[in-house]
Amino acid sequence: MTPPVLTPKSSILIIGAGTWGCSAALHLARRGYENVHVLDPFDVPSPIGAGNDVNKIMEHKEIKESHKDARSVAFATCTRAALKGWKTDPVFSPFFHETGFIVSGSTSEIIEHIKENEIDPLQGDFVSLETAEDFRKTMPPGVLTGQFPGWKGWFSQKDAGWIHARKAMVSAYTEAKRLGVKFTTGTPNGKVVALIYKNGDVTGTQTADGTIHRADYTILAAGAGSDQLLDFKKQLRPTAWTLSHIPMTPEEAQKYRNLPVLFNVSKGFFMEPDEDKHELKICDEHPGYCNFVTDSQNAGEVRSVPFAKNQIPLEAEARTRSFLRETMPHLADRPFSFARICWDADTVDRAFLIDRHPEYSSLVVAVGGSGNGAMQMPSIGGFIADALEGKLQEELRTVVRWRPGIAIDRDWKSTQNRFGGSDKLMDFQDVKENEWTSIANGESKL
Known part of the structure; x- marks a missing residue:
């Protein structure tokens, strides 16, 4: 079936009001598309x-x-395009903090991996960090009190730092609405349960309330939930990571402002506390968790199915506290105030997947953030719009195309070249009910 001619008045349906969905809606509205409608089972920002x-x-x-x-x-x-957006686009620039970035390792294998893959002495402004004192000097006195056993690192202060992802996403959503984009959120009205097909093409969606939403074009940008609506032929693997927050006093939060990101490739990372709640976020680093279950509706195939949980496995808490003991031991035993698992979708090669579907010409897929999706927020919607318009630049198109051929023999338990923990992909099915944190009113089990 030949899709309708794409015009500013074409109806465009976006499934997913997350980072990429909101970005796509904003860019389409800025290009003059007048009939853009976004569906999501949760209000923006989605809790999952x-x-x-x-x-x-x-x-x-x-x-x-x-x-x-x-x-x-x-x-x-x-x-490069995202960085330009973070620096110059007024919708996003208030939420970029160019505080610098430290990449580091604490085993000879990881240190050599960083040297080989991350550091080019002919480019950038990397400063080598060889001792614990070198690390401490990158931050105000009293922040890094650890001994950094075996650590080596490199500090860059240019074109790097952190973004306030939630505020940036809400900003994109707000501006898209101002420009005329319609958002239907919440369950059942915004929860897409199926794509609608007619004459060999996708012609819209059905939501949980039974409503059929017709559209000339549909963009599937539902993140880790995307493969529940479309057969991606093994191209997507929903994968989760773990994060936690430590409460701080207003005085502590002020002291920790404008810190560079400290990232150990196999231990974890943190950045400055949230300015609103005065909480310090820490992530333990590992190849990820999946939730492997048997899909009875698909010949017993095993697949990873996302779920929401505002707790993390106790083993993740232990890894987090081990990371803190090496970097900020004065905080290592402080109770957590918040924790959750965070889902993304890995492609086989960890390149994005942004393309017109080869069988359904009115369907665009925009998925596969592979752990790097949020930083792309200012510009990714423009690339999605380019894919819709059939003008995605060649150097991108050949990489982010629909590519099931490389997923035929996919190893679902591949680490995807990530490190940390036991250096293995983990399965939430192996985590017993009593092996999760129980964080309420600032209390955790460890």
């Missing part, structure tokens, strides 16, 4: 969306000449 977070890392670096390949060039193109 990866972008509903106080902070995310934003880092852009040019590629080492020895490591230039199609995927790395495409990713650099995306992050």
Whole structure:
């Protein structure tokens, strides 16, 4: 079926009001599309969306000449455009904090991996950190009190820092609404339960209240939930990570302002406290968790199915506190005030998936953030709009295309070249009911 001619008056339906959905809605409205409608089962910001977070890392670096390949060039193109948006777009610029970024490791294997893949002495402004005192000097006195056993790192202060993801997403949503985008959120009205097909094409969606939403074009941008609506032929694997917050006094929060991001490739990372609640967010680093269940409706296939939970496994809490003992031991035993699991969708090669569907010409897929989606918020919607209009630049198109061929023999338990913990992908099915934190009123089990 040949899709309708795309015009400013074409009806465009976006499934998902998260980071990429809101960005796509904003860019389409800015391009003059007058009939854009976004559906999501939750109000913005979604409590299960990866972008509903106080902070995310934003880092852009040019590629080492020895490591230039199609995927790395495409990713650099995306992050370069995102950085420009974070610095110049008034919808997003208030939420970018260019405080710098420290990448580090604490085993010889990881340190060599960083040197080989991350650091180019001919580019950037990297400063080598060789001792615990070197690390301490990157922050105000009394912040980094740990011994940093075996740590080596590199500090860059340019084009890197953190973003307030939640506020940026709400800003994009607010501006898109101002420009005329319609949002239907909440369950059942905004919860898409099925795509609608007619004459071999997608012609809209059905929501949980039974409403059929017809559209000339549909954009599927539902993050980790996308593969519940479409067969991605193993291209997506919903994967979760773990985060927690530590409460701080207003005085402490002021002392910790404008800190560079401290990221250990196999231990974890943190950045400055949230300015509203005065909470310090810490993430333990690991290859991720899946929730593998048997899909009885699909020949017994095993797949990872996302779920929401404002707790983390006790093993994740233990990893977090171990990271703190090496960096900020004065905070290592402080009770957590909040924790949750955070879902994203991994592609096989961790490149994004943004393309017209090869069988359904009116359907655009915009998924596969692979742990790097939130930082793309200012510009990713423009690339999604380009894919809809059929003018995505070649260096991107060949990398982010629909590519089930590389997923045929996919190893669902691949670490995807991530490190930390036991250096294995973990399964929430292996976490017993009593092996989760129980965080309420600032109390945790450890």
